[in-house]
Amino acid sequence: MEQFFKLAERGTTPRREVLAGLATFLTMAYIVVVNPGIMAAAGIDPGAAFVATCLAAAIGSALMALLANYPVALAPGMGLNAYFAFAVVGGMGVPWPVALGAVFISGLIFFAVSLAGFREWLINSIPLSLKLGIAAGIGFFLGLIGLRGMGLVVANPATLVGLGSFHEVSTILSCIGFVLIAGLVARGVTGGIVIGILVTALLGVPFGLTKFNGIFALPPSLAPTFLQMDIAGALSLGITGIVFTFFIVDLLDNAGTLIATTHRAGLMNKDGSLPRLGRALMADSGGAMIGAVLGTSTTVSYIESAAGVQAGGRTGLTALTVAGLFLLTLFLAPLATSIPGFATAPALVLVACLMAQGLRDIAWEEPTEYLPAIVTALAMPFSFSIATGIGLGFICYALVKVVAGRAAEVGGAVWVIAAASAVKFYLQG
Structure with missing residues (x-):
């Protein structure tokens, strides 16, 4: 273990790594309830989705540990799962097996990009402002879904959206749950999101809103989703835009998480580059493909890994610990399936708030940077499409720079994505 993970070289111990893995797991364990x-x-069958979530997180985290030796855990990504369910399947009417096929293809492209130097060019060519705008926009998109799940936001024919009814007990309990979760997170309580979800679900028991199914049991069957992805269907539909969205968000999400966590852990090179970046991205892309095979949306690196880094995690042993804990979680399916939607919706809103923090780092004194970023962030929830937000943001960035007489500042990747998005919007009418 010492030779493989280089514990002494990074100033850590097996005990510290295991405790760090536990801290990371507790901060991201909400995904086994929210994602199904x-x-x-x-x-998708929720029992199969629960198993797919646990296995995708376990396998992805183990890949990161063994390939890159990073203290970074993986699981189905928040935001991308909402895009999968509400925009692709619900909004576009794409069958979920076909959508899983698109996830697999995007992971395959990501893997191919990870084997070539193209990945560094793509990551470095996309301006920081757009990266921050995309992250915040996904957060706003997630927040809208969470507010709708809480019953706070409802459809309104006159104003598009309106305030829900506080006569609904579930809405009141959701609001209590959000305040509880936010308070626990603000106090720095490890696993605050999970605790808040469980307490909110318990509050629904007296009102008949929560039905307790038990705690321990053998895992549900994975058969309803295992190998059900329809790659041929995804290719025949020509859903290039969907595949591109899964790919670009996965790439940016993972790049941002890896940069943040490795910098905090002191693993970044002096020139700002990331050691073993190719291996880390291969772990990410492999996790995405495996997740599609199992039956869940794109698997990504989790920024919650910062909790483990804060606790002293410095090697892949931290991520390997997380993988083991997700495997043990497979036997908690009855508890996970007992959690109603009104209890998990507040967690979506909290994650949305956390993702919006990136806006503070935008260059607010430079209009050609902050305007496209805000267009990107606003377009996602208001068009109910991550893909639309990304496309409009890149087009806006390129055109604003040109009109401002600063076209030389537009990178090659921005031009490519902007042109592809413009063609896509035109063809869609």
Whole structure:
């Protein structure tokens, strides 16, 4: 273990790594409750989605540990799962097996990019402002879904959206749950999101809103989703835009998480580059493909890994610990399936708030940077499409720079993505 993970070289111990893995797991364990609910909205069996979530997280985290030796855990990504269920399947009417096929293809492209120097060019060519705008926009998109799940936001024919009814007990309990989760997170309580979800679900028991199914049991069957991805269907539909969205968001999400966590852990090179970046991205892309095979949306690196880094995690042993804990979680399916939607919706809103923090780092004194970033962030929830937000943001960035007489500042990747998005919007009418 010492030779493989280089514990002494990084100034850590097995005990510290295991405790760090536990800290990371507790901060991201909410995904085993939230993700099956979102996948169920796409028509996927929630029991199979629970198993797929646990296995995808375990395998992805183990790949990161063994390939890159990073203290970074993986699981189905928040935002991308909502895009999968509500935009692709619900909004576009794409069957979920075909959507899983698109996830697999995007992971395959990501893997191919990870084997070539193209990945560094693509990551470095996309301006920081757009990266921050995309992250915040996904957060706003997630927040809208969470507010709708809480019952706070409802459809309104006159104003498009309106305030829900506080006569609904579930809405009141959701609001209590959000305040509880936010308070626990603000106090720095490890696993605050999970605790808040469980307490909110318990509050629903006296009102008949929560039905307790037990705690321990053998894992549900994975058969309803295992190998059900329809790659041929994804290719025949020509859903290039969907595949591109899964790919670009996965790439940017993972790049941002890896940069943030490795910098905090002191693993970044002096020139700002990341050691073993190719291996880390291969772990990410491999996790995405495996997740599609199992039956869940794109698997990504989790920024919650910062909790483990804060606790002293410095090697892949931290991520390997997380993988083991997700495997043990497979036997908690009855508890996970007992959690109603009104209890998990507040967690979506909190994650949305956390993702919006990136806006503070935008260059607010430079209009050609902050305007496209805000267009990107606003377009995602208001068009109910991550892909649309990304496309409009890149087009806006390129055109604003040109009109401002600063076309030389536009990178090659921005021109490519902007042109492809413009063609896509034109063809869609």
